[in-house]
Amino acid sequence: MDDMQLEDGFGRIYTAMEAQMNIRAQPLDRAITKAGRRLPGPARKAGQRLAAIEPLCAHPKLRRQIDTARAQKDMAVLLRALEGYDRRARRIHALLGWATANMVNLFVMFAILIALLRWRGVL
Secondary structure, X not given: OOXXXXXXXXXXXXXXXXXXXXXXXXXXXXXXXXXHHHOOHHHHHHHHHHHHHHHHHOOOOHXXXXXXXXXXXXXXXXXXXXXXXXXXXXHHHHHHHHHHHHHHHHHHHHHHHHHHHHHHOOO
């Protein structure tokens, strides 16, 4: 993996984060932080490792210290997670979770109301 491949890989990551998650943060560590728990654990760790080597890519002598095989694997893991992210499914899941929690709360409140009315002799 040469210098252009590293820069191209970071560009693809930024493009995928903007397209899939609507995150436009520029240093990779800020983008990974904004993505938070929406990224799976291995992808988040890969993103943190890539964020650590991103500043090294800008310096010609420090660029030699980068483990390119590890960087390539981390880029593949992060890109695979970003490509598999479905914003619509995530919203539907959140909406269903919210609706389920509220329905359970309403059911419990209704049961308490019925118990109270029976106890008071109204029902």
